[in-house]
Amino acid sequence: MxxxxxxxxxxxxxxxxxxxxxxxxxxxxxxxLRTTPCFITDPQDVDRLVWNPFCDHNLARYLTARKDxxxxxxxxxxxxxxxxxxxxxxxxRKNVNILGMPCGGIVDRKKIxxxxxxxxxxxxxxxxxxxxxxxxxxxxxxMVDDFLADCCLSCRHRNPVLCDVQIGENLPPLxxxxxxxxxxxxxxxxxxxxxxxxxxxxxxxxRCYACREACPLCYCQQCFTDQNFPAxxxxxxxxxxxxxxxxxxxxxxxxxxxxxxxxxxxxxxxVDIRMLTKKIAKDVKELFGxxxxxxxxxxxxxxxxxxxxxxxxxx
Amino acid sequence: xxxxxxxxxxxxxxxxxxKYQVFGPVQKDDLVxxxxxxxxxxxxxxxxxxxxxxxxxxxFPQAExxxxxxxxxxxxxxxxxxxxxxxxxxxxxxDAKSLSLLDAVFDGPDYKDPYYIVKRKNTTIFTLAxxxxxxxxxxxxxxxxxxxxxxxxxxxxxxxxxxxxEPITPGGADILNKIPGLENARPTDAERLxxxxxxxxxxxxxxxxxxxxxxxxxxxxxxxxxxxIHQKCLGCGICTYLCPTCHCFDIxxxxxxxxxxxxxxxxxxxxxxxxxxxxxxxxxxxxxxxxRQRLMHKFRYFVENYGEIACVGCxxxxxxxxxxxxxxxxxxxxxxxx
Numbered sequence: 001m002x003x004x005x006x007x008x009x010x011x012x013x014x015x016x017x018x019x020x021x022x023x024x025x026x027x028x029x030x031x032x033l034r035t036t037p038c039f040i041t042d043p044q045d046v047d048r049l050v051w052n053p054f055c056d057h058n059l060a061r062y063l064t065a066r067k068d069x070x071x072x073x074x075x076x077x078x079x080x081x082x083x084x085x086x087x088x089x090x091x092x093r094k095n096v097n098i099l100g101m102p103c104g105g106i107v108d109r110k111k112i113x114x115x116x117x118x119x120x121x122x123x124x125x126x127x128x129x130x131x132x133x134x135x136x137x138x139x140x141x142x143m144v145d146d147f148l149a150d151c152c153l154s155c156r157h158r159n160p161v162l163c164d165v166q167i168g169e170n171l172p173p174l175x176x177x178x179x180x181x182x183x184x185x186x187x188x189x190x191x192x193x194x195x196x197x198x199x200x201x202x203x204x205x206x207r208c209y210a211c212r213e214a215c216p217l218c219y220c221q222q223c224f225t226d227q228n229f230p231a232x233x234x235x236x237x238x239x240x241x242x243x244x245x246x247x248x249x250x251x252x253x254x255x256x257x258x259x260x261x262x263x264x265x266x267x268x269x270x271v272d273i274r275m276l277t278k279k280i281a282k283d284v285k286e287l288f289g290x291x292x293x294x295x296x297x298x299x300x301x302x303x304x305x306x307x308x309x310x311x312x313x314x315x
Numbered sequence: 316x317x318x319x320x321x322x323x324x325x326x327x328x329x330x331x332x333x334k335y336q337v338f339g340p341v342q343k344d345d346l347v348x349x350x351x352x353x354x355x356x357x358x359x360x361x362x363x364x365x366x367x368x369x370x371x372x373x374x375f376p377q378a379e380x381x382x383x384x385x386x387x388x389x390x391x392x393x394x395x396x397x398x399x400x401x402x403x404x405x406x407x408x409x410d411a412k413s414l415s416l417l418d419a420v421f422d423g424p425d426y427k428d429p430y431y432i433v434k435r436k437n438t439t440i441f442t443l444a445x446x447x448x449x450x451x452x453x454x455x456x457x458x459x460x461x462x463x464x465x466x467x468x469x470x471x472x473x474x475x476x477x478x479x480x481e482p483i484t485p486g487g488a489d490i491l492n493k494i495p496g497l498e499n500a501r502p503t504d505a506e507r508l509x510x511x512x513x514x515x516x517x518x519x520x521x522x523x524x525x526x527x528x529x530x531x532x533x534x535x536x537x538x539x540x541x542x543x544i545h546q547k548c549l550g551c552g553i554c555t556y557l558c559p560t561c562h563c564f565d566i567x568x569x570x571x572x573x574x575x576x577x578x579x580x581x582x583x584x585x586x587x588x589x590x591x592x593x594x595x596x597x598x599x600x601x602x603x604x605x606x607r608q609r610l611m612h613k614f615r616y617f618v619e620n621y622g623e624i625a626c627v628g629c630x631x632x633x634x635x636x637x638x639x640x641x642x643x644x645x646x647x648x649x650x651x652x653x
Binding site: 029031032034035036037038039057061062110113114118120121122136204206207208209210212213214226228231234235236237238265266268269270 | 343344345346347363364367368377378447449450518520543546547549550551552553556557565567569578580583586587588633635637638639640641644
């Protein structure tokens, strides 16, 4: 039985037995290369659920606002976000039923658009690992694995770290060659080069806050950007205001970011948002040996002190 | 109608740059084409479908200083002097139409916005007919169409090997007459244009029925439909910021030491803070009220206030919605409500 059928079966069972009020999953509304989040409450509707490499949203994002009992379709990284949310007391373990999906990576459709020289994809059909895309003037067969999101290419946690039901067998670990290749390049560049890179990519930001809203861990009731008394950060698209917003948001994810890539995928202007969070995740791993969201009751690295914590920054 | 070979288009731009501030589509990265200042003709990217961001920011910038002040002195409002005249080169007809809708707001009988008007009056629009409508374009349903000659000063079209220019307003004709190197259009160009127009129109695959929408919306303010529609919405500002007609703004003051300025910045009805009152009360408390407001404003209130729908069918809100919300499908669902 394929994973999608299994997923629908589990969802039907949960709703029929009234174990949950809602199943949050993905459905296909016909837009090529995309799925859209759906909220299913009637067991008769479970056949709307789909599972494919276009299921790119991190649905953990919807859990914090809910008071009911929800089942959520969650990939490896999504389950890590759920663990962080539970550890940070934002959701209760008993209120969330995790339908864990071992995940071979999701497609970054911006890579496909790029490959097609910004060609207008009007139809996409997925069969096994091949996506047949059609535009008005082209047809192309593309391999899913050639267009995986960057975060998936360096993913070390493809299988759910926490779930109530796992749909399908564990996938073998990915042979990650150089997880931090891009970050190392940035680290090795001169400060002028880095500044130029930040300036170039962040100047495209339009302050729409899609990155913040798509992030499951950006749940602050009042974001620092929305405060006006005192105003922590200017609201204009002046590069200094924009950079402050992104740096502060990235800092707030320190030791918490699970590198699901939702921020970057939501960006309408192709801003390289992940380079900041990935760099911080690398530092946290090197300094504290910590990766976010791997186990319950784990303390966040910046929330406690060990005597053997690195101190060589004190001069 | 005038014409010039495609490989000579840079000379047209280089000529215009001498006398005007020229803005046009510029490649920002592999995927993003946006309006930018063009300093030499080679910077313009005229092979594109549409700009990522609409043209509104050239008239209604995302952040604009209204006035500045020092110490306890009265605020200094510098006189709004028109800058060097501007040309927007290569705007799509949908964006050109959006400017006529924004005119109703910022230059209407009741309210005149000097900041907008000074830029608008100082600008000549060269639209470039759209030969590459994308899958989510529906300009046709708004009565615009990819080859619309409305709301522009000069209409341009790409014939493959040449561009043709057609003056629409006297101001557009004046500029066109001064551009050196333009030849008279060939006798067959009108026919060619007609064929290209049909071809482009056939690419606008999506349609939406808007005939009874304003009246329908007036009847369904309390319909349970709104309870579900917002569920997946993230509450980000993409659909409003990338909309050529959305024009809501906030006013903020910035002060450092004794120097300050008042700035107008874009705001979005998708944000909870948009209607948050000082008391802490929020009349649009949840995504339900906020999404209802967005649709009501575009398709009902704007019609009641200005007689037209505040949408040009550019499809940007659909293309860029991070959770795949689809305006056309939402309207279809509303049309189908009992």
